[in-house]
Amino acid sequence: MIAFIAKLLTALNANSRPGEIAAALACGCVLALIPGGNLLWVVLFILFFLLKLHAATMLVTTALLKPLAHLADPLLHKTGLFILSRLSLQPLFVKAATLPILPFTHFNDTVVMGSLIWSIILWLPLFLLGRLLVKGYRSRLAPKIAESKVVKAFQKIPLIKKIGSAMKKTSEAWGYFAS
Structure with missing residues (x-):
């Protein structure tokens, strides 16, 4: 879920x-x-x-x-x-x-x-x-939400940066966000 x-x-x-x-x-x-x-x-x-x-x-x-x-x-x-x-x-x-x-x-x-x-x-x-x-x-x-202090602090966590980067690379490779 x-x-x-x-x-x-x-x-x-x-x-x-x-x-x-x-x-x-x-x-x-x-x-x-x-x-x-x-x-x-x-x-x-x-x-x-x-x-x-x-x-x-x-x-x-x-x-x-x-x-x-x-x-x-x-x-x-x-x-x-x-x-x-x-x-x-x-x-x-x-x-x-x-x-x-x-x-x-x-x-x-x-x-x-x-x-x-x-x-x-x-x-x-x-x-x-x-x-x-x-x-x-x-x-x-x-x-x-993107400009909030909570989100910006959350994005600075190294593990979150790595997960975000991996998700972005995966989505680009598979064309997930392609219109």
Whole structure:
């Protein structure tokens, strides 16, 4: 977990595109909101790793928000119940339940359906908020942190200098910060 947090902080301070970090933040929120243990969560998890996202940001966001997701269950249940009880959608849900793999997504669970609906609704606002946060951090907060006495003192420690130098050489060799 510490390695993922370090990668997140590195990405925030590097030349990574804010959109990649913001998309990872939004996708991490989606994974946190959707209950685990079903095919829907697994498919989304794999799909998000195939997209150009900052994986560490997504994993840290998921890990931090997953314990809090149960607080949204009453809203998710009501939303899912509303969708699943629509008479006009009943033929679709009956047909979906007879398909070979789709029932493993637990789409007929009110909390899963509600979380899917809310994930679709919230993804774009979370993405836009993430972009604003990354840009705001880089323009306002990062320079202040870099100039703080604590950081400057920390950077003077010989071991920290060696680790920083090694990380910089490694990232240059692998093109980690390449845009």
